[in-house]
Amino acid sequence: MTTATIAATTPLAARGTRHANTASPMQRNDSRSAWLFIAPFGVFYLAFLLGPTLYMFVMSFFNTSLVHSGLGTFAGFANYAEMLSRPDFWSSLWHTLQFTLYTTPPLVILAFVFAVLTNRLNRGQWFFRLAFFLPFILPSATISLIWVFVFTPSTGLWPLVETWFGVTPGSGVLSSPNTAMIGVAIATVWWTLGFNFVLYLAGLQDIPRELYEAAAVDGASTWAQIRYITIPMLGRTTTLVVLLQIIASLKIFDQVYLMTSGGPGISTQVSLQLITNTAFTDNRLGAGSAASVLLFIVIIVIAVIRQLVDRSAARKEA
Amino acid sequence: MAAPHDKEVVNEMAMSNGTLSRRGFLAAGLGAVTLPLLAGCSSDLGRTVASGLFGTRLPSETLVFWNLFGGGDGTRMQAMEAGYRKRYGADSLQATTFAWGNPYYTKVTLATVGNKPPDVAVSHLTRAKPLWNGDLLEPITDADLASVGLKPSDFAKRPWDAQRTDGHTIAIPLDTHPIVMFFNRDVCQKAGLLEADGALTALDDMDRFESALEAISKVTGGVAMTIPNVGGETATEWRVFWTFYNQHKGVSPFLSDNGARLTVDEDVFGDVNDRLQSWVKKGWVNKGLDYATAESYMFTGKAGLYLEGEWEITTAQSVKGLKFGMVPIPTLYDQPATQADSHTFVLPRKDRTPEERHQAMLFIRSMLDQSLTWAKGGHIPAFRRAADSAAYKALSPQSAYASAAEHAVYDDPAWYGGSGSTFEGIVGAQLGLVQQLAISPKDALQAIKDQLSVYLNTPSPL
Numbered sequence: 001m002t003t004a005t006i007a008a009t010t011p012l013a014a015r016g017t018r019h020a021n022t023a024s025p026m027q028r029n030d031s032r033s034a035w036l037f038i039a040p041f042g043v044f045y046l047a048f049l050l051g052p053t054l055y056m057f058v059m060s061f062f063n064t065s066l067v068h069s070g071l072g073t074f075a076g077f078a079n080y081a082e083m084l085s086r087p088d089f090w091s092s093l094w095h096t097l098q099f100t101l102y103t104t105p106p107l108v109i110l111a112f113v114f115a116v117l118t119n120r121l122n123r124g125q126w127f128f129r130l131a132f133f134l135p136f137i138l139p140s141a142t143i144s145l146i147w148v149f150v151f152t153p154s155t156g157l158w159p160l161v162e163t164w165f166g167v168t169p170g171s172g173v174l175s176s177p178n179t180a181m182i183g184v185a186i187a188t189v190w191w192t193l194g195f196n197f198v199l200y201l202a203g204l205q206d207i208p209r210e211l212y213e214a215a216a217v218d219g220a221s222t223w224a225q226i227r228y229i230t231i232p233m234l235g236r237t238t239t240l241v242v243l244l245q246i247i248a249s250l251k252i253f254d255q256v257y258l259m260t261s262g263g264p265g266i267s268t269q270v271s272l273q274l275i276t277n278t279a280f281t282d283n284r285l286g287a288g289s290a291a292s293v294l295l296f297i298v299i300i301v302i303a304v305i306r307q308l309v310d311r312s313a314a315r316k317e318a
Numbered sequence: 319m320a321a322p323h324d325k326e327v328v329n330e331m332a333m334s335n336g337t338l339s340r341r342g343f344l345a346a347g348l349g350a351v352t353l354p355l356l357a358g359c360s361s362d363l364g365r366t367v368a369s370g371l372f373g374t375r376l377p378s379e380t381l382v383f384w385n386l387f388g389g390g391d392g393t394r395m396q397a398m399e400a401g402y403r404k405r406y407g408a409d410s411l412q413a414t415t416f417a418w419g420n421p422y423y424t425k426v427t428l429a430t431v432g433n434k435p436p437d438v439a440v441s442h443l444t445r446a447k448p449l450w451n452g453d454l455l456e457p458i459t460d461a462d463l464a465s466v467g468l469k470p471s472d473f474a475k476r477p478w479d480a481q482r483t484d485g486h487t488i489a490i491p492l493d494t495h496p497i498v499m500f501f502n503r504d505v506c507q508k509a510g511l512l513e514a515d516g517a518l519t520a521l522d523d524m525d526r527f528e529s530a531l532e533a534i535s536k537v538t539g540g541v542a543m544t545i546p547n548v549g550g551e552t553a554t555e556w557r558v559f560w561t562f563y564n565q566h567k568g569v570s571p572f573l574s575d576n577g578a579r580l581t582v583d584e585d586v587f588g589d590v591n592d593r594l595q596s597w598v599k600k601g602w603v604n605k606g607l608d609y610a611t612a613e614s615y616m617f618t619g620k621a622g623l624y625l626e627g628e629w630e631i632t633t634a635q636s637v638k639g640l641k642f643g644m645v646p647i648p649t650l651y652d653q654p655a656t657q658a659d660s661h662t663f664v665l666p667r668k669d670r671t672p673e674e675r676h677q678a679m680l681f682i683r684s685m686l687d688q689s690l691t692w693a694k695g696g697h698i699p700a701f702r703r704a705a706d707s708a709a710y711k712a713l714s715p716q717s718a719y720a721s722a723a724e725h726a727v728y729d730d731p732a733w734y735g736g737s738g739s740t741f742e743g744i745v746g747a748q749l750g751l752v753q754q755l756a757i758s759p760k761d762a763l764q765a766i767k768d769q770l771s772v773y774l775n776t777p778s779p780l
Binding site: 063064065066067068072073082086087175264265277280281282283284285286287 | 420421423424427428431452453454549550733734740747769772776777779780
């Protein structure tokens with residue numbers, strides 16, 4: 001609960017600090033001790049995130065091998081040229097986007113709907129909060145096992161339900177190239193819905209009650225209250241949720257690897273899997289790094305586009 | 319309308335968590351985790367955990383062994399490991415099984431690069447070569463072999479010659495596992511293909527083989543022979559193709575120069591695949607069946623013949639009431655040849671004391687001595703003393719196809735090649751489409767060229 005509240009209020013807080021910074025710049029001494037406080041985290045950040053990332057950029061221009069030390073021979077842009085001309089690179093990128101398109105809307109909309117519904121309950125709210133959040137604390141290996149069981153051809157839960165409705169179960173959701181990604185998306189929505197749900201619930205509880213009371217006095221229907229109070233007041237939360245969700249979805253790896261390992265064929269192979277295969281199975285760290293950098297660029301571009309769309313929308317409203 | 323007490327409820331929850339004594343809860347939890355860990359330190363598990371967490375070495379008498387055997391092979395390997403433990407003590411061996419295929423070799427590679435490899439690992443012969451090229455394996459000297467009473471002539475010629483690389487012994491073969499032809503006795507009986515002694519009539523000739531397919535097809539009223547080719551299956555199509563390809567005399571390798579050049583004989587490629595497509599068109603061979611279904615066709619008499627690796631013997635034997643046999647794939651062209659690979663033992667590169675090295679060799683010797691247990695799973699022993707023994711010759715149907723090992727053809731060495739590799743995946747997928755009649759052999763070859771070009775043009779990272 002606490003995490004959710006903090007996360008939801010961060011954008012507001014961040015805005016505040018920015019103003020404070022420009023108004024009264026920090027004293028020299030303050031800044032020194034601030035750096036001291038940041039240092040423990042900073043060292044880890046440098047050693048395990050910034051350092052490796054820089055090394056990745058460098059490696060992507062070399063024929064670096066996994067099994068030999070050193071960078072190997074200089075390759076220039078050959079690794080990039082190779083990746084950009086590989087059909088399986090583009091298909092893996094498409095599968096990553098496909099997964100993002102399949103999961104982001106339901107994860108945002110369903111989380112919102114369930115949060116609004118839960119928020120309206122007078123009793124037993126704890127149960128729904130728990131029920132929606134519980135899957136999120138499970139490791140990806142566990143949820144993959146659960147859903148592989150659910151989707152087991154002919155004996156799983158899914159085919160069982162299909163037979164109730166008179167549908168003849170096919171070869172299994174995960175065995176067909178057309179449905180495998182949908183199966184993975186369903187599992188993911190069930191798994192991670194709880195996080196967005198909690199963010200929305202926290203956001204809902206920050207909306208002043210008086211607004212609803214005033215609206216009720218003015219004779220606004222429940223739907224009108226949701227439309228004109230809840231949704232606009234949750235705007236910031238939605239911005240945050242959508243951004244986090246897009247980034248999380250673009251980084252998809254675990255569920256696909258565990259549920260279909262990229263199959264059937266390479267019909268669900270996502271970018272991170274291609275990167276792992278290139279770097280660690282083919283032993284080509286250099287080429288894998290180049291693919292990594294390209295994915296990095298794609299994620300940044302998408303994040304920037306989303307930010308621009310958001311800003312123009314906000315401007316229109318203002 | 320929202321409930322009026324929401325915020326309070328949240329706060330209360332947090333509070334009650336706090337009053338439930340968060341600190342006490344954490345302490346209890348930590349205790350619960352640590353206690354058995356500490357207590358377990360005297361035991362095998364505790365030591366393993368400690369070695370994982372703190373990088374301490376396992377006591378040197380514990381040999382670490384990695385393998386990739388599941389199913390029937392896994393059970394038999396465990397029985398053989400038990401045999402070693404019985405002789406050298408319960409703590410003498412820590413055996414770990416990983417998922418088959420690329421992930422396994424990735425783990426062996428990373429562990430060796432990270433200087434924490436197992437003492438002994440299993441590797442396919444065709445995959446040991448890339449590991450050797452990456453400088454991840456230690457050569458095994460004749461002195462090593464002699465220290466446990468072995469010499470090169472103790473091993474079958476094909477796998478022994480195949481593993482020799484740059485004049486070194488890089489792997490010790492345990493078996494040869496070729497693709498073979500399974501047949502359903504009832505069906506073949508009705509098709510008039512069984513001899514008086516119950517053996518399958520020799521079909522070593524294209525015309526004879528095709529008339530047999532026709533006869534079986536009449537009996538089953540459908541396909542005569544199944545080859546799995548859909549549902550993610552790529553290996554079997556490759557095995558079948560590589561068998562018939564190499565039955566042509568003087569044919570060039572598929573790949574040369576460790577995978578830098580594509581040298582496949584295009585005429586033979588077309589010839590073999592045209593023939594396969596003609597069988598499919600005549601209804602003798604299935605168009606699209608996955609591994610399990612293709613197999614069940616032969617089990618249930620919907621097909622008479624089934625082409626697959628001999629390891630499927632375990633599955634076939636578990637089918638109640640099934641009468642089946644196994645023979646080497648008939649020679650339809652100029653010379654006998656059968657696609658095969660071998661399971662071998664390798665020594666990943668690491669610092670070892672002479673004692674540790676000797677123990678690793680003792681372990682390999684112990685496994686070889688139990689070759690007959692291994693042979694029950696269908697694999698043909700590479701250890702001559704086992705393969706020539708009366709006990710093996712009495713094993714049926716294993717002994718019926720043992721000759722296939724003499725004509726074993728391994729995949730061409732390539733840094734992206736070998737069993738379950740990227741190469742097999744790419745080529746096998748296209749061959750599968752050929753069998754489905756979805757593309758012509760010519761288009762398949764073009765697709766193979768296109769998809770392999772990345773690998774052909776890339777300098778080997780090894």
